[in-house]
Amino acid sequence: MVNATTASSLAEASSTIHLDDETRKKEIVASLRGFLKHQTERVSLYKEFNDAFKEYIGKRMTQEEYATICRIVTEGFVELSVEILALEAHLAGTPNAVSTTDSNSAASSSVSQRLSLNSPEHAQLIRAVQLLEKEKLALTVQGQKWVLAMEEQKEQDQKDREEELAADRVIAVSGSDANSRGDASASGDGDASATVGEAEVEPTEGDSAAPVTGRDQMTVKHSVEEWQIKLDENRDRLNQVIEDINDKLADIQEAIAVIVL
Template sequence: MVSTKSVSAASAAAQAANEAASALDTETRNEEIVSSLRGFLKHQTERVALYKEFNDAFKEYMSKRMTQEEYATICRIVTEGFVELSVEILALEAYLAGTNNNSTDTVSASSSASWSSATSSSSEPAPPRTRSLINSPEHAQLIREVQLLEKQKLALTVQGQKWSMEKVAQEVQDQKDQEAEQHLDRVIDMEQEESPASSEPSTQPQLKLSVAEWQSKMDENRDSLNQIVEDINEKLADIQEAIAVLVL
């Protein structure tokens, strides 16, 4: 017959084991959150590099040191890079949020490596993860906020490049118009010498924006872009802070 003392001891041991398992689960969960957030920061660094390549190519193209075909190739490569990063980041966000779907539950390489080291000491690839294990919407929201800002940043970057090209085109057109006007003035002067009473030709209304107006729009675009970058940096600081809290 089992004594009451033995039953109590067994119950206490079971409770201690459950508490230990619970603590281990929490620790593992925190490690996965940290790994996912660090994975996102790594992708963010890669995104910054893509922006640099994009902007550098545009400068080269505008300075006539890159052909239109070469510039188009860079744009295609950068676009593909942005798409790949977006897929990886969405996977991290879904994993943190505990989103269930029918897609493959693999995430970024950096996060997968952390998962592998936490579950096995072998060099074999880690098995797919179940996203519902994490269920940390507050950390997923941190990534979502950066993503929304990055969407605005990309739109402003493309818009700024378009407006820059419009400004340059207008400068070229203004130069042509100025040369044409100078030629026309010489013709008018010659005609007035022969017939002083002749009327001057009517001028056509200017429909396009002036160079100054394009510059003003570009300045507004730059200010908006700088503000977006500042907001992104603040959100990234929040993510760094969240990581610091979890690793304490």
């Protein structure tokens, strides 16, 4: 007696299309070339993504415009991933069902069939690129976040310097006034000292907490130099990943050449 599991396996096997060797090779080549085409499209999306970020950092693009580009690029990445996963499954021998019509049936019922290439070694080539692309995207997004953080720190540092210069000018003016009254009475000297003291400790009007906030941020945030080190490390790793991707793509090109020849 055939149990349900065995019956299901037999049914699946009977609905699988087994190709002759020549047709199978053509399908494998078509799948690999299809992946390379998608990879070219992915590179174009990355360029659009990076170009938009440069425009945004250069203040030539608004935040809303940049967010729109990010959304469009993300949708493009998702669409490509779906297509690539289908190609990978197709090569591995577990593709999506292909619907065909049984012309002998009066009801023209749909028969689900599977096209099995049974080429896991070629599917693995695509999988290797996909894993590297996942890391590449993570590094790219991380790098952009760090650039924004570094730019924010630069602005904060500049603001702190301007406030320090303003405070120094107040002290210098107060000191000059005190020197001009050098021959004043002892009580007058005391008043001048009090004025200098107040100028040294009182913050400028309207932005009293800014210098303190800046110093507090420096204790919990990275300095510009530290951000730059992190960005350099990110860039080095990203370049290595891109190099690894190119090596894997070369392997795919070689695999195609071997099959064609």
